[in-house]
Amino acid sequence: MDQQKLTGTFLKKYNCKMWAEDDFEPSTNPCLKSYTEPKDGKTYIMYHGTSKMAAMQIMGCGFSQSKGGMLGRGVYVSRDLQKASKYPLDLPEHERVVLKLMVSVGRVKKIDYQGHPMQKTWHTEHGYDTAWCPPNCGMVKSGLEEDCVWDPQRITVIKAIYPKRGYSGSAQSSGYAGYY
Template identity: 60%
Template sequence: MTAHHNFTIGLQRYMDKGGYETYIMFHGTTLRNALQIIQNGFVPSQSGMLGPGVYVTRSFQKASAYPKHPPPGEEQAILQLSVHVGKVIKINYQGHPLQKTWHQVGYDTAWVPPNCGVVPSGLEEDCVWDPQRIESSHIACGEKLLILHALLKLKISKGFFGIILQKNHFWFPKESFNLIFL
């Protein structure tokens, strides 16, 4: 199994082959749920701060805070995603008139910018209506995820993933998901 060297923490945006604006985002969950998501795709939540949809973030730090209360014995995992955001609405204050109804007026994604007072942590958050807009590309789990958390806290931002990945093999391309032995 080979490590993937293109993982980046921080804002990353590009136009994909189909001409869609795409962002690299993250989703924190349990390992069991992450494997279900990889196999079957996301199941949108029916409610939440931004209404129904799939909750993701461009902040690795925010994704690292989930799941909030995992069942005993459940391991945390973070999925790295490619998200085709489509038409985006900015929800930048609590009580925004479209905070929970944005999809009904033609938006594909609701975006809460960082430090706007909507999210208590001050970190950005996104809600994507259609799970088909989201592709899982990599997964981090187990003790290797702890290394990512520690490095993030040290605020080392460039050049370290290739070395660590090459040595520890803890980010796996999507094609390798079925080969992970945990």
């Protein structure tokens, strides 16, 4: 089954409708919320960029941990929609989807430089639930916030946000339309 048929089938099955994403305001600056450290035990709106096919799998079955990454295993998310809209880096924008999420962060560990002693052991050896890289700390090339959530059960998908039709280029110039 091709991508368009699969997407159409998914949208019909879940009675999805198109609408504009209120949260997305194109900018070259990091989201202001991402400058403040997530507080232990709180729930935040976050985003995860992925492919259309992966988004359908996640919405149907939930997240799975990545096998690795800058912060080790977990689910990589950000409070910055602009950051999430750039992923996956190897896909053109029209093939990407951003999932809007509710994330219960649990205990949060700030990891703010390469080689941090807890960069990959924040959960396994220290019991933290989420690792947070603040914007402009030198760990992320884009200079935008990145979070890694150990347990996928802490994440609830609110909706999928798709690039608006008729646009091309970067997320900064296009904008997104959502389905839920």
